[in-house]
Amino acid sequence: MIPDEIKFILFLIFYIPSTLCTLFVLYHLLFDRTLRQALHNHVIIVLLVICLLADGTIYPWMLYYYQNENTWNRSMIFCTIWGFLDWSLYILHTMLFAWATVERHILIFHDRWILTRKRRLIFHYFPLVFFPIYLFVFYFLVYFIPPCENYSDPTYPVCMWPCLYNNYALSMYDYVVEQLLPTFTIVFCSITLLRRVLRQRVRTQRIIHWKKHRKMAIQVLCISLVYLLLLLPYATIYILRFYVGLSNPLLDEFSASTSFISYFIILLFPFVSAVSLPELQTKLTNLLLLRRKRQIKPRVTLLVRVHPNGNDQHN
Numbered sequence: 060m061i062p063d064e065i066k067f068i069l070f071l072i073f074y075i076p077s078t079l080c081t082l083f084v085l086y087h088l089l090f091d092r093t094l095r096q097a098l099h100n101h102v103i104i105v106l107l108v109i110c111l112l113a114d115g116t117i118y119p120w121m122l123y124y125y126q127n128e129n130t131w132n133r134s135m136i137f138c139t140i141w142g143f144l145d146w147s148l149y150i151l152h153t154m155l156f157a158w159a160t161v162e163r164h165i166l167i168f169h170d171r172w173i174l175t176r177k178r179r180l181i182f183h184y185f186p187l188v189f190f191p192i193y194l195f196v197f198y199f200l201v202y203f204i205p206p207c208e209n210y211s212d213p214t215y216p217v218c219m220w221p222c223l224y225n226n227y228a229l230s231m232y233d234y235v236v237e238q239l240l241p242t243f244t245i246v247f248c249s250i251t252l253l254r255r256v257l258r259q260r261v262r263t264q265r266i267i268h269w270k271k272h273r274k275m276a277i278q279v280l281c282i283s284l285v286y287l288l289l290l291l292p293y294a295t296i297y298i299l300r301f302y303v304g305l306s307n308p309l310l311d312e313f314s315a316s317t318s319f320i321s322y323f324i325i326l327l328f329p330f331v332s333a334v335s336l337p338e339l340q341t342k343l344t345n346l347l348l349l350r351r352k353r354q355i356k357p358r359v360t361l362l363v364r365v366h367p368n369g370n371d372q373h374n
Contacts, residue, residue, distance in 0.1 A: 060312045060315060060316065061315075061316055061319060064125075066125050066319060067122060067125035067126055070121055070122055070125070070322075070326075071122060073323065073327070074114070074122065074326065076330075077110070077114065077325075077326040077327070077329055077330065078111075078114045080329040080330055081107055081110045081114060081329040082111070083329075084107055084329055084332050084333050084336070085104065085107045085108070085111065088100055088103065088104050088107070089104065094336075098166060098173065098179075098183055099162075099163070099166055099275045100336075101183070101184075101187060102155060102156075102158065102159040102187060103159070103332055103336075105155060105187055105191075106155055106159075107329060107332065109148055109152050109155070109325070110152075110325050110328055112144075113144075113148050113152075113325050114325075116141075116144050117141070117144060117145050117148065117322075118322075118326070120141060120216070121216055121322070124216045125216075133213065133218050135209075135211055135219065138211050138217070138219035139203060139219055141217055141218065141219070142218075142219045142220075142221070143198055143202040143203065145217050146198055146202075147194050147198040149321075149324075150198075150237050150238065150241075151190060151194045151195075152324070152325060152328075153238070153241045153242070153245075153286070153290070153324075154190050154194065154237065154241045155186075155187070155190055155191075156241075156282065156283075156286065157240075157241035157242075157245050157248075159279055159282075160244060160248035160249055160252065160279055161244065161248055162182075162183070162186075163248070163252055163275055163276065163279045164248065164251070164252060164255070165182060166275060167252075167275060167276065168255060194237070201221050201224075201229075202219075205221060205222055205223045206223075207222035207223065207225075208222055209221055209222050210222065234297070238297075239294065239298075242286075242290055242291065242294050245283055245286050245287070245290075246287065246291075249279070249280055249287075252276055252279065252280065253276070253280060256276045277335055278332075279335075281331050281334065281335040282328065282331050282332065282335065285324060285328070285331050286324060289320055289321055289323055289324050289327075290321060292317040292320070293317040293318055293320070293321045296310065296313060296314045297314070300314055
C-alpha cells in the first residue's frame, strides 16, 4: 500500500508540469494552422482538453484529500460531482484514445475513406462528437438521477458509489463495453499498426509517404505504451477481483496501488504527446536555444583612438 504522503508528493511532482505541458501543446496545436487542420491531431486536441478539465477539477481535489484526509468533510452532492467527473473523464479519455488507434489505420492505409466531406463526417468527426455525448449522458444518469439511492464512502478519495452498479448487468456492461473493450482495442490496434507500418515500409520503399506515416504511427504507439504500462495492471486486477472472484489482502493492496497508478495516464499524456509530435519538438528546441542565446551577454569592444596631441581617448 502506497502511503498517502507519498501519493500527495507524486501527484504534486507531476501535476504542475503536466498542466503547463497541456497548455503548451494545446496552444501550438490550436494556433498553428497546419497542425490544427491535420486530421490526425484532432483526437489529440480533444484528449488534451479532457486532460485540462481533469487538471482543473480531479487532481486539485486529490491533492487536497491526501493532505487533509481526516479533516475534509464533503457533502453528498460534491462527492457525486467528483465521482461523475472522475469516472466519465477517465473512461472518455480511454475510449477516445482507443478510437485514435483505430483511426490511425484509416489515415495511413485507407485514406480514401476520408477523401470526401461526407466520409470525413462519418469516419472522422462523428466519433469525436458521439463518444463525449454518449458517455456524459450515460454517467449523468448513473450518478445524478438513479432510481435508487447512492451512498457515500468518505474513506476513499472518490467518496460515493453509484447504487446502479449493484445491478450485475449494468456493472458488466460498463466494464466490458467502456473499459475492457477499449483496453483490448488499444492493445490489438497498436500491435497491428506497428506490424502493418513495418511491412508497408519494406514493400513500398516510398520515402516521402513513409516519413508521413511514420510520424502518425510513432505518435499513437508512444501513447499506447503509456496506456499499456499503466492501465493493463489495473484492468487485470479488476477482472481477478470482481469477475473471477479472487480475494486476499495482498491482491486488495495491489488493486489499490494499480488504481492510484492509473491516474497518471492523464498526467503523462501531455508529455508523451509533445515528445511524439516532431513539429512541437522543433518549436521547443528553438525556444530553448533562443532563451540560451538571450542569456549569453554580448562582448563589449573598447575602441581606443589616438588624438593628434598624443593622448588616448576612449569611446
